[in-house]
Amino acid sequence: MTPLLNAFACLLALACALFLWRKGSSPYRNGALLAGFLLLFSVFTYFGAAESLATDPALEHYPFRMLALCLCLSTASLPLYRRRYLVLAQVLWLWIELFGGIALYYRGFDVAWTRIAAVAGLAFGSTFLSRISREMEFCLMVLWLAVWVFF
Amino acid sequence: MGMDRREFIKSCSLVAMMGLLFGCRKVSLDALAAGEPGLAQFEEEVKLAISHAKRQFDLVKVARPGLLEIPGASSVNRFGMAIDLDLCDGCGKCILACNVENNVPLVPAEDAARGRFMHWIDMHGSAPFMCAHCGKAPCERVCPTGAANHTPDGLSAMMYKRCTGSRFCGANCPVQARKFNFNDARKLGLAHQFNKNIPLRDKGVMEKCSLCLHRLQDDRLKFKTSLTVGATAEEWRGRGVKTACSESCPKNAIIFGNWLDDESPLVQRTKNRVLYAPRELANLDPSVVFMRGRR
Amino acid sequence: MYRFLMLVGLVLFLPGACALGYSVFQGPSSWMTDARTFWGTPISLFVFWIGLAHAGTLISAIFLALDIKLDRRTALIAELSTLASLVIAAVFPLVHLGIVENFYMVAPLLDVRGIFANIRSPLVWDFCCIAVYAALSLLFFATHLKARRNPTLEKYCKPMAWLLFPLVLWVHTVVSLDFATTFVPEWRGAFFPVYFITGAIFSGLALVNLLLCAEGYRVRLLERLQLICSWILCAIWAWEFMLKGSFCASAFIFAGLLPQLRMVAFIRESKWGRMAISASVLLGLFLERQFLVSPEFGSPAMASFGWVDWGMLAFSAGTFMLVFFGMLLLLKRFMEVDGSYFGEVDGRDIAEVEEAEHKDSPVRLGVEKTKKGFYVHPWSSEEYHVLRLPLLLGIAFALLFSLWVWGRMPFENVDLSLANVIPLFYPVVALVTAVALYARAYFVEKAFALHRIEKILAASVLVLAGTCAGAFYAGGASERGAARDVLSENPENRDLPVQTWNARCATCHGSDGKFNEKFVREFYPVPQKLDLLRLDSLGEDSLVNVILKGRVNMNAYEGRLTYSDALGLVRYMRSLAEKEVANDSAP
Missing domain, CATH: 1.20.1630 (Formate dehydrogenase/DMSO reductase fold)
Incomplete structure (x- = not known):
């Protein structure tokens, strides 16, 4: 997966995050959107990295990582319980990274410890947030995108 | 009945004697009924196995095996084999020799018909393939009890008594080199203990090529207790040991030796050759490799 | 129905x-x-x-x-x-x-020879995780049942x-x-x-x-x-x-x-x-x-x-x-019939209830909207106060356990990494935390009382846990005591080699010198045959060295037996082998 496509992936995740958890949306709409986004990300990974999909097992959980990033970014538009779901979304991302990494370790790949540590640090730090102002929200989003692109 | 007293007593004592003799038998009834298999049956099965030969592996180039990358690895011994595909003609004598040396059991007819044998060496294409004793063995890391482990000498060892039969190792071998004892071979009369020094395995344990560990052990013991030990301060290098398969190959296509010993026939005969391994094992540091063509 | x-x-x-x-x-x-x-x-x-x-x-x-x-x-x-x-x-x-x-070999407990399950194997993680999960599920359920009578629970x-x-x-x-x-x-x-x-x-x-x-x-x-x-x-x-x-x-x-x-x-x-x-x-x-x-x-x-x-x-x-x-x-x-139970409403559709609550409160975008009027910070919430000390205990124990496992003998030849040990971490934390929590609840805060049957049940569980812990501890490598020249201390005791043999060696090598097949369960290859030919070819000196320095699968007895003790054992071994030859040649 080229760095360009990697960056494009996080833009795609950001774009999709706009549609989730809109005010007055039914759980059906949100659920269908989640499933649809997963499908979209799968198709993106499949066509974006077609040549290396068979040889690079690290791409196996790429759509799921994109989905986790999308969920993290989508918490910006939540009206209720924002801190709680923020932490939960980051824990989901941490989960996917950690256990995906362990599975890949057994197939001979190094675990991306820096990425896992970064996400874990962000998740832990978010539990201390007392009030998420607009600036703090923006800062969080930038941090997530930075972790995605640089780690 | 028409039998007088004397004949009656005679027949009774005859029956009693037969009962006693029968009861004194050391062989179980089942084995007696099934009959202990003879060498001919093993030869038949090897021929059947060759006819069921699986597809040849995808071979890729590998580097020559060197020091093992595990902590505590020996710096002087790493045992392995090289199979010369140019010399091998797929005769199958290695399979028979291995079966006889290690008391590998026969399999019931249904399994044989499906091409599933207990042989430690399988024919792939026309080349023999056995456990490659990978340095980064996938089977060893998933065995829950630690029955599959690695010796410092480079052998992927199997402790039968520590095996609980979870078959995780068998699932994780990328080339299915391991065999599982689905049946109690002794009870079904499918096993013959050709080699009295090797135990017959219980039902429920996994087994695979052991690189004739017992021959290496005996040689090591002889070396350690020989009169020259104190005098020469040498280490044991396993020189002169041959596995059963390498011994039996009429074309000398299977070479056993010590990858870290320059005097070993393995090192000498692989000096100018390109080494190959199945694609699935290439990244796992196999100790058993193939050779083909000249450099 | x-x-x-x-x-x-x-x-x-x-x-x-x-x-x-x-x-x-x-x-x-x-x-x-x-x-x-x-x-x-x-x-x-x-x-x-x-x-x-x-x-x-x-x-x-x-x-x-x-x-x-x-x-x-x-x-x-x-x-x-x-x-x-x-x-x-x-x-x-x-x-x-x-x-x-x-099946017990899959459990991460030591056995008497210091053999430990392979911590790298996902099946071992499975075993621990499911055992801890079962225990905690039962505790959770039992808490709910007892909370009816003991509201402090x-x-x-x-x-x-x-x-x-x-x-x-x-x-x-x-x-x-x-x-x-x-x-x-x-x-x-x-x-x-x-x-x-x-x-x-x-x-x-x-x-x-x-x-x-x-x-x-x-x-x-x-x-x-x-x-x-x-x-x-x-x-x-x-x-x-x-x-x-x-x-x-x-x-x-x-x-x-x-x-x-x-x-x-x-x-x-x-x-x-x-x-x-x-x-x-x-x-x-x-x-x-x-x-x-x-x-x-x-x-x-x-x-x-x-x-x-x-x-x-x-x-x-x-x-x-x-x-x-x-x-x-x-x-x-x-x-x-109408007792409160698992935290419940009166059976109306949950979504309707949520909808109603949502409508009642004003919505302010960009700021956290909380139920009940104020936001409870996770680190100052009531649940965290209850969990604090047990959780600390749990994490400390899990860290110690991981470090201890890392140092076990079977992993000396194995490249252990953090990725192998992480999956075991949280179940250990959860188990110790839960045990500490309930121990504090029962003994310190006296939050609930136990009926006699429940006391018996708890006691039997504790006995079982104690057995497991005992297996854990008993698996520690045997201590080396100070070497005393026992033979010279008791020169009249001609039977000392026999007693030492029967106490130390017979479990694997058999009291008659042929190996004890029933006990030598976990090792292949089996101990070498101690027949006369082999003993003579090896010589007394090398045999004494084997006893003192140990071999594959045999402990070293250096600190526990002196040279003369070991020599006595070797001679006794030889006498057993001679007896064996005599038996074989007799009709």
Whole structure:
């Protein structure tokens, strides 16, 4: 997966995050959107990295990582319980990274410890947030995108 | 009945004697009924196995095996084999020799018909393939009890008594080199203990090529207790040991030796050759490799 | 109604138990195993039932922790289905083993020779995680039952739910790692944790919905979640197909297409329609597990589904019905009709209640909106105050345990990494935290009282735990005492070598010098034969060295025996070998 496509992936995740958890949306709409986004990300990974999909097992959980990033970014538009779901979304991302990494370790790949540590640090730090102002929200989003692109 | 007293007593004592003799038998009834298999049956099965030969592996180039990358690895011994595909003609004598040396059991007819044998060496294409004793063995890391482990000498060892039969190792071998004892071979009369020094395995344990560990052990013991030990301060290098398969190959296509010993026939005969391994094992540091063509 | 269902369960259970007994007796050749992976029906049943076990706790614990209120009957059904499924799921890994009596070797306990289970193996993680999960689930359930009589115990419900929430996800993740860490092409999947958890939640929701239908109730929230789960699972299946080309048509039809029929009104409103949908989901997910575990299913290289496999299926279904409805019957007798239970509302549809609460309060964008008027910071919440000290104890213990395991002898030749030990971390934390929590609750705060039967039960559990701990400790390497020249201290005692031999050596080498086959269980190759020829060729000196310095699988006796002691032993050994020769040559 080229760095360009990697960056494009996080833009795609950001774009999709706009549609989730809109005010007055039914759980059906949100659920269908989640499933649809997963499908979209799968198709993106499949066509974006077609040549290396068979040889690079690290791409196996790429759509799921994109989905986790999308969920993290989508918490910006939540009206209720924002801190709680923020932490939960980051824990989901941490989960996917950690256990995906362990599975890949057994197939001979190094675990991306820096990425896992970064996400874990962000998740832990978010539990201390007392009030998420607009600036703090923006800062969080930038941090997530930075972790995605640089780690 | 028409039998007088004397004949009656005679027949009774005859029956009693037969009962006693029968009861004194050391062989179980089942084995007696099934009959202990003879060498001919093993030869038949090897021929059947060759006819069921699986597809040849995808071979890729590998580097020559060197020091093992595990902590505590020996710096002087790493045992392995090289199979010369140019010399091998797929005769199958290695399979028979291995079966006889290690008391590998026969399999019931249904399994044989499906091409599933207990042989430690399988024919792939026309080349023999056995456990490659990978340095980064996938089977060893998933065995829950630690029955599959690695010796410092480079052998992927199997402790039968520590095996609980979870078959995780068998699932994780990328080339299915391991065999599982689905049946109690002794009870079904499918096993013959050709080699009295090797135990017959219980039902429920996994087994695979052991690189004739017992021959290496005996040689090591002889070396350690020989009169020259104190005098020469040498280490044991396993020189002169041959596995059963390498011994039996009429074309000398299977070479056993010590990858870290320059005097070993393995090192000498692989000096100018390109080494190959199945694609699935290439990244796992196999100790058993193939050779083909000249450099 | 319950009795009838229990009868059905019994009818399924009896032949199923026969099949199970036969499969344990005959071993893995009696059921359908895959030609390549050697795994088969017991494992697919295990994964299926452990998924159901997790979903029950997920539903009740997550909803409790996230302040979503479920009514009493649903929460009770979820909890009970967890416990019943756990019982069944625990049986199948034992059945799967080739040598069932060696199952204890998978537990991360030392044995008397210092041998430890292989901590790198996902099966060992499995064992720990499921054991801890079972223990904590029982504690959680028991807390709820006792909280009726001891209201001070109420404050322990939420902390336990918070402890159980990650544990549930962790356990099913570890089960998925059983597959994801292998090289089997069909099991390739760094995304397996999410895949398995989604499947588990889906099947659990289906089971709870099915049981609710059987009771004559319905919870629309759970049905909606079931439908949404089916969409997500279909998306995951699409990715599986793109990645590996594997696609299980029957699973897709039963668990992917048929549940969409819920959108048809007349099916949704009829009890039998809803039951059919839930049953279809369960069937589809079982087929999907079967397809995953045995990728060669259907090919000529494999045996087909036989009577033992059907029997195991029947056994699992029958046991579930017996245990579940039996427990319901038992509890109904002790349950008051309108007593408060698992944190509940009066049975109105949950979504309506939430909607009403949402409408009442003003919405302010960009700022956290809280229920009940103020935001409770996680680190100053009541649950965290309760959990603080036990959690600290748990983390400390888990760290020490990991470090201790890392230093064990079997791992001297093995490249251990953090990734091998992490999956064991949280279950240990959870176990120690829960034990510390309840110990404090009982002894320090006297939050609840125990009846005599409960005291006996607790005492027997403690005895069992003590036995395990004893096995742990007893496995420590034997201490080296100070070497005393015992022979010179007791020159008259000619029997000392004999006594030493019988005390120390006979367990492996036999009191007559031939090795003791019954005791030498765990090592191959077996000890060398101590016959006269070999002893003479080795010589006394080297034999004494072997005793003092040790060998492969034999401890060094250097600190415990002196040279003359060892020499006495060697001479005794030789006399045994001579006796052996004399016996052999005698007619």
